[in-house]
Amino acid sequence: MANTAQSKKRARQATARTDVNKARRSRIRTFLRNLEEAIASGDKAVAQEALRAAQPELMRGVTKGVMHKNTASRKMSRLAARVKAIA
Template sequence: MANTAQARKRARQAVQQNLHNSSLRSRLRTAVKSVRKAIDAGDKAAAAAVFKDAQGTIDSIADKKIIHKNKAARHKARLSAAIKSMAAAA
């Protein structure tokens, strides 16, 4: 339990920050999932359009240091590769 006023305030702030960061991580997962769903549907143009929107979300969350920039790059690279491989499969 926090004993000082400063520690109590930091504990309150940590709760709020955790809720905010959780919602941002959820947005990231939703963006990645939407691209995966578009890829599974088989429409390359639609998948590319959804991916373009998701890139902005992924980058913005990485800029806020919710996830590491390398993890963001890895997500984008794998999604991009999956979209590019759709042409070879089709």
């Protein structure tokens, strides 16, 4: 357990930061889930709209430090390819 005032404050900050990051990650996953459902439905217009909504959320996760830039780029690339492949 934290003993000094500084370490107590750091523990509080870490807890708060964890909650914020958890909320951000959850929000990103929700957008990705909506996109997955749109792809599964086979409706290209809906899937493209979901892709447009998910992209800024993924990149915002990068700027906020929730995920790595290459990870987000790889996910976007794969999802865009799947949306494009819809007949």
